[in-house]
Amino acid sequence: MPDSAPFPTGTPVAVLTTEPLDRLLDYRAPEGGCAVGSFVEVPLGPRKVLGVVWGAGQGFDTARLRSVIRCLDVPPMREEMQHFLQRAADYTLSPLSAMLRLATRAPGLMNPPHMRRLYALGQGQPERMTPARARVIAVLREHGGLPFTLGELADLAGVSPGVVKGLVKAGAVVEVAAPRDTAYPPLDHARPGKPLSADQRAAAQAICAGVRKGGYGTWLLKGVTGSGKTEVYLEAVATCLRAGRQALVLLPEIALTSEFLKRVEARFGARAAEWHSGVTMTERRRLWRMVGAGGAQLVVGARSALFLPFRDLGLIVVDEEHDPSYKQEDGVHYHARDMAVLRASIAGAQVVLASATPSLESWANAQAGKYHRLDLEERFGVAELPQIDAIDLRAYPPERGRWISEPLQQAVDQRLQAGEQALLFLNRRGYAPLTVCRACGHQIGCDHCDARMVEHRFQNRLMCHQCGETKPIPQSCPSCGAEDRLAPVGPGVERLAEEAEALFPDARIAILSSDLAASARAMKARVEEIASGKADVIIGTQIVAKGHNFPLLTLVGVIDADLGLQGGDLRAGERTFQLMRQVAGRAGRADRKGLALIQTHQPDHPVIKAILSGDDEGFWRAEAAQRQAAGMPPFGRLAGIILSGPDLAVLSDLANHMVRNTAPLRAIGAQLFGPAPAPIARIRGRHRIRLLVKAAKGVALQDALSRWRAQFRLPANIRLVIDIDPQSFY
Ligand code: ADP
Ligand code: ZN
Secondary structure (H helix, E strand, O other): OOOOOOEOOOOEEEEEEOOOOOOOEEEEOOOOOEOOOOEEEEEEOOEEEEEEEEEEOOOOOHHHOOEOOEEOOOOOOOHHHHHHHHHHHHHHOOOHHHHHHHHOOOOOOOOOOOEEEEEEEOOOOOOOOOHHHHHHHHHHHHOOOOOEOHHHHHHHHOOOHHHHHHHHHHOOEEEEEEEOOOOOOOOOOOOOOOOOOHHHHHHHHHHHHHHHHOOOEEEEEEEOOOOOHHHHHHHHHHHHHHOOOEEEEEOOOHHHHHHHHHHHHHHHOOOOEEEOOOOOHHHHHHHHHHHHHOOOOEEEEOHHHHHOOOOOEEEEEEEOOOOHHHEOOOOOOOEHHHHHHHHHHHHOOEEEEEEOOOOHHHHHHHHOOOOEEEEEOOOOOOOOOOEEEEEEOOOOOOOOOOOOOHHHHHHHHHHHHHOOEEEEEOOOOOOEOEEEEOOOOOEOEOOOOOOEEEEEOOOOEEEEOOOOOEEEOOOEOOOOOOEOOEEEEOOOHHHHHHHHHHHOOOOOEEEEOHHHOOOHHHHHHHHHHHHOOOOOEEEEOHHHHOOOOOOOEEEEEEOOOOHHHOOOOOOHHHHHHHHHHHHHOOOOOOOOOOEEEEEEOOOOOHHHHHHHHOOHHHHHHHHHHHHHHHOOOOOEEEEEEEEEEOOHHHHHHHHHHHHHOOHHHHHOOOEEEEEEEEEEEEEOOEEEEEEEEEEEOOOOHHHHHHHHHOOOOOOOOOEEEEEEOOOOOO
16 A cells, blocks of 8 residues: 555545445545545546545546545545455455445435534424324434434435424424534443452453553453353453543344443443444434544444444454354355454454354364453353253154143243243244145245245235245135135244243233334334333244343243254254353343253254253364364355356356366365255345355465456356355355
8 A cells, every 4th residue: 555645636546436346446636635545525427426545546647537526524544444445355355345335334424514403302282283293203202302304304204304394383393403423422431340250350351451452362252141241341341441442342133232232321321332224324424423533432333333434443342253143145245253353453453252152163263272262151140050951852742733842831831830931932933934735735935036935924924034025825725726725834933922822821922033023123122121021921033042131031942943953054053052052041040040941853963962961162172073074164164156147047057167167266276066056046036056165274265266256257137246254055
């Protein structure tokens, strides 16, 4: 990268834009000059687009270059960030412009900062209350009185700006003037944290020493659920803030943020800044600008927060680091845990990877000495780890069309009598995964995907979990026409709830499933309600496994522990182990001992045995040995190649051509598998073919892949996606 001396007016500069081009564009520096990292507005054809000055221009025909229109009034992109985006692009084999889009996902960056009018709830009452007016007021109430811009408010309420203006006239909504973006309230890092146990203190001291020393380092903080990992890393956050640096905490699930923000507030006296898809546009813009200007000390967010323009990032925490949702699987395919480590290594920051059940990747990195490992062995205080037992479904088979075995039913009854909560876990949304015609055997599938439609009884529709398409449940079979012969097969949480209602008629039953809450906010509210005791039996999908605190919960029943072990996915064993341990960990957090009962047809399966025995290290060692022997991640490397397009023949031809021209891959000793129809061979009407590249660790895989890919010209409607370190293989 050239030096960062400003470019005087008229000198050629190379600009990276957010447009999907594969190269930098040359412009002349604007009036007043610019510098490396300046955010600029540049002309591109007839349009004006956002860009960043990446370095000096090539200096071709300077006279013919167009000029940068202007520099934007935001802090320039730091060299560290440029470097990070470049490395991330190289790693994920994504165009740099795509990385810049990730790094500029805040609205209004091209607008000048100024005072603006916001709209808040007023005292007045409109004479006439129309449905549109009521929606505006409801939106303002729902967001706790936070003011909005006119456009945002109108959009959120789905009304025209005129409706809002009408309410202003009536005094029901008021206009307030506010600086466009303000700093977040300062966090008081001098306040003392909770007194720590000896284990917690040792772990906190180690990480804090790393933070104080500065520079890069990664910690794997392994501790059973409830052992106080959060308390430990909040100490590291405090130390980081004390050093005047910024901290970022990543959470795998938006629904977890509110609980966490409360803990931050209790610890530091103010709320952290929040970054995820549920945050308003106004807040996003404010956060993006403030994080760069130093007006946000602690950000709590989803994986995309890694691409915020931190001014001085000193600590990144990845909580529940094993969680599969950290892998982004559309657009740029990246893993937030790996990108956190990359960003920290460039920024000179410390990383804390926290989990009760680390990914094999992180476990192996700790074994190899790349990460420092810290263990919290016990739950904090009087809370004990739950006992985990299996229920052998071969010995206690539920009746046909039922899924709760006799022993599980009795255990739930006991809890109900004791006034405690029970959770029944089933990782399947909807009512039934399959709708079959009893006359002809036809299974109702999606018209656009190679997937079955899942019945959702609450919505009274069938839904495709691939593309989201829904249709009414038909009266007659679409294949043979038989009337009233369509029947649900297999359980989803909605059906399980029906069974629970019949078995436990006096219990209050609540379903917790991502599709049943209208918004992240509604989900939060639901979780809090349940935690406060407003339900006796919770029926939940994997969303309940993710770190929520249910103090009254003492029994967890896993309906089908074998579900995740089918299918032979590379990580099937690991995922099942993690999920079962996490779910079981929900039981018995306060002063009541918990019990987890796991229904299985194969109690002797090594993974089930590992879950029951609690021998975590033994499980990881065995899993690691298997992967190592097979040359699989994390001991070997994989890249998934997904070709998709409307015409299967064209697609197959291309795939066959690709597997015949593999010199760049052979040069690094990589193997190529496929082509094979993807397990879901059609999504949204597009056929899908997969290839898999397997290579040894330590070879230049990305380089070989990009040379291989460069040999082929793709027809316009074919898409090729390369997924480095794939986590899913559908
Ligand atoms: P984890 O993140 O490992 O699941 P948490 O940090 O959420 O664990 O701790 C579990 C519970 O124990 C929380 O309610 C927390 O406030 C409490 N706790 C943990 N450590 C302490 C401590 N040192 N002093 C007081 N309470 C603690
Ligand atoms: Zn579909």
